[in-house]
Amino acid sequence: MDLLTPDLRARLRANAVAHHDAMQHGTTEPDPAPVVKFFNPLGAATWLATELDSDGDTLFGLADLGFGCPELGSFSLGEIAALRLPFGLTIERDLCFASTVPLSVWADTARRAGSILWAAQLLARLAPRPDPSVDSDQLPPPQGSG
Template identity: 45%
Template sequence: MKLFTQPILRQLATNGRAQEAVRGTPKEIDFEPVVKLFTPDAGAIWLLTETCPHDPDIAFGLCDLGLGLAELGSVRLSELAAVSGNFGLPVERDRWFQAKGTLSEYAQEAHRTGRIVA
């Protein structure tokens, strides 16, 4: 299964362009995650909302490498494709993921519970 379908990549790019237009202002956008990625054998989770308009290989989102320390930040999509878990299983996309809140809401919940709940 492909990590990113064309519709997912288009939405990430659309969100990135919208965010760039308001970055650094009070109008910054708190998007709902577009995609959830995970390692089936290591507990790592990434909830991604947008890609950089100048470098579409860079995505922004909420990331937890399976240590219970979720952080907002950037990640390279090409690096995610190369990651594998404890037993060598690659990163997968949660095909059934439907966002139920904004990225900041997921981050608040993760900081409260010690893990990303998605």
């Protein structure tokens, strides 16, 4: 499996450009939600990425190798892709991952919980649930949609 689709690459690059522009202009740095999640199917290692550098390899995000201390930082897409696990397995991309929670909240929750996996459960519990009595077809369109 290719770990990054063209769409994911574009979204990660856009976040990196926005971050770079904010630093250049002295404005508030963005705090985007993670775009992609990678995981070890045989262990606890998990990575959430928000940015991809122009080199096409260096990702920025939250890394959790399963030792109880998730950290923000940079990691190599090439190194993650090159990892070979038992039974011929490799690091996988979570095809169902989607988040609107900013990376800073993920990082704080993961540090407190001791892992990205526990943080995901906690954040899911805190997410607003849709009201089943409301027909979503009857909701007004989001503001700014035209």
